[in-house]
Amino acid sequence: MDTITVTIKINGKELKVPQSITILEACRRGGIEIPTLCFLEDVSKNASCGVCLVEVKGARSLMRSCITCVYEGMELVTHSARLREARKTNVELLLANHPKDCLTCLRNGNCELQTIAGELGVKDERFVRTKKLELPDLTSLSLVRDQNKCILCGRCVAVCSNVQSVSAIDFSGRGIKTKISTYMEKGLGNVACTYCGQCALVCPTGAIVERDETESVFEALGNPDKFVVVQTAPAVRVGIGEAMGMDAGSLVTGQMVAGLRRLGFNRVFDTQFAADLTIMEEGHELIKRITHKGVLPMITSCSPGWIKFAEHFFPNSLAHLSTCKSPQQMFGAVAKTYYAAKLGIDPRKMVVVSVMPCTAKKYEAKRPEMMSAFEYWKDNRAWSDDDAFYDVDHVLTTRELARMFTETGMQFPALEPEEFDNPLGESTGAAVIFGATGGVMEAALRTAYEVVTGKALTDINFTAVRGMEGIKEASVEMNGTTVKVAVAHTLKNARRILEQIEKGESPYAFIELMTCPGGCLGGGGQPIPTTWDIRKKRAESLYAEDAQKPLRKSHENPHIAALYEEFLKEPLGEVSHHLLHTEYDKRPMLVKHMAAEV
Amino acid sequence: MDRPQTLSRELQAIDTIVAKHKGRHGELLGILEETQLLNEHKFLSEEALTYVSLKTGVPLSKLYNVVTFYSFFNLVPQGEHTITVCRGTACHTKGSRTLLNDVGLILGCSKELQNGESFFTTPDQRFSISTVACFGQCALAPVVAIDEVIYSNMTTAKLQKQLGKISKKGKRP
Numbered sequence: 001m002d003t004i005t006v007t008i009k010i011n012g013k014e015l016k017v018p019q020s021i022t023i024l025e026a027c028r029r030g031g032i033e034i035p036t037l038c039f040l041e042d043v044s045k046n047a048s049c050g051v052c053l054v055e056v057k058g059a060r061s062l063m064r065s066c067i068t069c070v071y072e073g074m075e076l077v078t079h080s081a082r083l084r085e086a087r088k089t090n091v092e093l094l095l096a097n098h099p100k101d102c103l104t105c106l107r108n109g110n111c112e113l114q115t116i117a118g119e120l121g122v123k124d125e126r127f128v129r130t131k132k133l134e135l136p137d138l139t140s141l142s143l144v145r146d147q148n149k150c151i152l153c154g155r156c157v158a159v160c161s162n163v164q165s166v167s168a169i170d171f172s173g174r175g176i177k178t179k180i181s182t183y184m185e186k187g188l189g190n191v192a193c194t195y196c197g198q199c200a201l202v203c204p205t206g207a208i209v210e211r212d213e214t215e216s217v218f219e220a221l222g223n224p225d226k227f228v229v230v231q232t233a234p235a236v237r238v239g240i241g242e243a244m245g246m247d248a249g250s251l252v253t254g255q256m257v258a259g260l261r262r263l264g265f266n267r268v269f270d271t272q273f274a275a276d277l278t279i280m281e282e283g284h285e286l287i288k289r290i291t292h293k294g295v296l297p298m299i300t301s302c303s304p305g306w307i308k309f310a311e312h313f314f315p316n317s318l319a320h321l322s323t324c325k326s327p328q329q330m331f332g333a334v335a336k337t338y339y340a341a342k343l344g345i346d347p348r349k350m351v352v353v354s355v356m357p358c359t360a361k362k363y364e365a366k367r368p369e370m371m372s373a374f375e376y377w378k379d380n381r382a383w384s385d386d387d388a389f390y391d392v393d394h395v396l397t398t399r400e401l402a403r404m405f406t407e408t409g410m411q412f413p414a415l416e417p418e419e420f421d422n423p424l425g426e427s428t429g430a431a432v433i434f435g436a437t438g439g440v441m442e443a444a445l446r447t448a449y450e451v452v453t454g455k456a457l458t459d460i461n462f463t464a465v466r467g468m469e470g471i472k473e474a475s476v477e478m479n480g481t482t483v484k485v486a487v488a489h490t491l492k493n494a495r496r497i498l499e500q501i502e503k504g505e506s507p508y509a510f511i512e513l514m515t516c517p518g519g520c521l522g523g524g525g526q527p528i529p530t531t532w533d534i535r536k537k538r539a540e541s542l543y544a545e546d547a548q549k550p551l552r553k554s555h556e557n558p559h560i561a562a563l564y565e566e567f568l569k570e571p572l573g574e575v576s577h578h579l580l581h582t583e584y585d586k587r588p589m590l591v592k593h594m595a596a597e598v
Numbered sequence: 599m600d601r602p603q604t605l606s607r608e609l610q611a612i613d614t615i616v617a618k619h620k621g622r623h624g625e626l627l628g629i630l631e632e633t634q635l636l637n638e639h640k641f642l643s644e645e646a647l648t649y650v651s652l653k654t655g656v657p658l659s660k661l662y663n664v665v666t667f668y669s670f671f672n673l674v675p676q677g678e679h680t681i682t683v684c685r686g687t688a689c690h691t692k693g694s695r696t697l698l699n700d701v702g703l704i705l706g707c708s709k710e711l712q713n714g715e716s717f718f719t720t721p722d723q724r725f726s727i728s729t730v731a732c733f734g735q736c737a738l739a740p741v742v743a744i745d746e747v748i749y750s751n752m753t754t755a756k757l758q759k760q761l762g763k764i765s766k767k768g769k770r771p
């Protein structure tokens with residue numbers, strides 16, 4: 001703790017603040033707002049925009065408050081005509097090279113550049129364009145980068161390297177040619193990017209956005225020949241309200257269901273059903289690995305960014321990954337086999353849309369192996385490859401669903417809550433908490449404990465694995481053996497866990513890894529902004545929903561029991577093997593043709 | 599891989615370079631500079647850079663950052679001869695744009711010039727043409743450097759003569 005304080009004067013008023021904090025921080029503590037653009041708390045201070053300028057008495061030029069520290073006796077002015085002019089000029093310089101595309105931009109109305117330009121009263125274009133126009137990067141299925149809208153704040157670079165330890169992007173060139181690049185301008189789809197979307201979540205402008213699929217979904221909904229079902233991930237119910245103008249972390253499960261019905265989905269189902277199914281499969285896989293001396297620790301596999309990360313950076317450790325598909329993919333496979341058969345409809349006519357807090361899910365749905373329903377049917381029905389379809393057809397992020405609601409004129413907060421459809425809409429509290437870091441672990445422990453010991457848990461809350469700490473540990477006694485588990489979120493922490501495993505020093509039997517800070521509730525497809533405060537609020541709502549569910553353990557879900565009885569027969573059985581489990585690829589670390597060489 | 603032998607020789611040499619620079623001040627720049635010199639066309643090939651990344655643990659995006667920041671790194675093969683036209687203000691007012699166009703006409707690559715590329719190599723790999731923001735020789739404007747020799751008060755006629763000399767002398771078999 002920094003206890004040395006200094007006295008400074010802000011706009012003539014004295015203030016005592018700790019030494020070594022920045023002017024910006026000091027002002028915020030004193031209740032004074034200084035406009036900022038490139039600065040983002042906990043993420044980056046690149047000091048590139050010059051919006052946060054202040055006057056410091058005795059200094060020749062204006063100072064950037066986001067990086068300048070206070071000192072004893074410092075005297076500041078934070079608001080003046082001179083400052084307004086300087087701040088405005090700096091924004092105008094950024095705008096000189098910025099396409100004025102607001103009307104067709106995905107960030108319209110939620111853009112920090114647009115907001116600051118408005119606040120500073122930018123009215124005309126004073127400066128001429130100096131940079132060449134660039135083509136957008138369309139190489140990834142999850143994200144689109146438009147360099148022309150980039151203001152070089154460096155937030156994306158900082159997140160990708162400091163939070164995710166991926167470094168798929170960095171600055172390149174210099175002077176007027178400075179931009180954000182992938183290696184050799186190959187594009188996100190051709191480098192070791194995990195598609196986590198954390199860069200899109202922090203970008204102040206529309207320079208990195210999700211690949212928008214709303215039009216395809218509207219089209220499917222308008223097609224009378226299609227039977228369109230939707231599944232919603234746990235974290236969406238604590239994010240979509242926020243995106244529709246409600247308070248951060250608002251729990252709006254019922255309104256979300258109602259809104260989806262208004263959009264015209266034939267059935268509104270829940271990814272949480274598949275989360276319960278995942279627990280059944282993954283819990284049994286863990287027990288089998290422990291009792292049959294399989295590869296341990298076993299690591300969860302529901303987070304596609306983490307999977308791609310492991311494939312690129314730890315190709316020799318893939319045997320540690322659970323073979324379970326993610327809940328999204330299990331849902332698609334079950335919907336187009338079991339449910340289609342139950343309804344008697346042609347699975348080729350079924351369209352599965354998922355709403356996810358995640359950009360990487362868009363890519364996961366299009367992994368070539370994710371066509372297991374087609375594989376399941378094709379031999380019996382003599383279909384050709386022309387009939388092929390994915391288990392999940394379209395993936396929308398929370399932000400895209402919000403746009404669909406807005407575009408159809410939905411008064412979201414006023415909707416009367418409604419219930420999910422059955423059978424694929426029923427879920428337990430264990431599935432709800434999948435959306436928070438530690439949730440999959442807790443859900444798995446609730447089931448594994450009871451399956452292994454045959455006894456009911458006295459306290460089903462495993463609080464040791466909750467909370468926002470980067471790496472959490474716990475030990476659970478089961479029939480006399482102690483099972484050590486760990487939970488980590490962000491890929492930087494995942495890397496630490498994996499390095500420990502590769503050194504042979506991992507003490508754990510089971511590990512939950514999530515790509516995004518806070519787990520899915522902090523996913524790259526969630527509403528912007530997503531700060532730590534907001535993440536905590538979303539987590540609270542998820543745990544509150546869990547606590548009020550009548551059933552809180554996956555193996556108690558009656559529709560899951562029915563699914564096994566009628567169709568799958570047993571966890572890890574033959575049908576599960578084909579529909580619910582998968583394999584992973586060693587991906588070239590970096591550039592494709594080098595992998596063979598090295 | 600079209601040139602497996604040369605490549606693996608190059609990669610082995612990179613091993614040595616990386617080992618030599620380990621822990622030294624300015625390690626990365628040193629490694630990249632020497633790696634570039636290994637290549638007969640004096641550039642950092644994708645293979646070489648990828649290998650440097652694997653050996654040093656520096657992410658590829660970061661390497662790309664470095665090699666695009668410093669102008670002495672080349673990402674495309676260099677011609678046998680280099681022609682650098684100064685595009686600073688002084689040279690510009692003394693007609694360096696015309697000189698650049700002349701280079702294009704003489705060497706038959708006006709199209710690249712019109713596309714505004716600031717660096718390119720002729721398809722026969724004989725000449726690399728580039729521009730600089732300023733040589734710092736403004737008093738002698740316009741200035742053109744040919745094979746690192748600076749020619750002052752350049753004119754179209756002088757340019758033609760110099761390039762003609764090189765063309766005759768260095769004819770490839």
Ligand code: SF4
Pocket residue numbers: 098099100101102103105106107108109111112113114149205206207
């Ligand atoms: S990034 Fe912001 S300012 Fe730029 S076009 Fe999009 S909404 Fe407008």
Ligand code: SF4
Pocket residue numbers: 143156159160164166167168169188192193194195196197198199200
């Ligand atoms: S999606 Fe994730 S891994 Fe890819 S560039 Fe963005 S932050 Fe980095």
Ligand code: SF4
Pocket residue numbers: 149150151152153154155156157180199202203204205207208
């Ligand atoms: S892409 Fe966005 S986050 Fe990255 S530097 Fe540009 S404006 Fe900043």
Ligand code: FES
Pocket residue numbers: 035036037038039046047048049050051052053064065066067
């Ligand atoms: S916020 Fe300080 S320079 Fe951009």
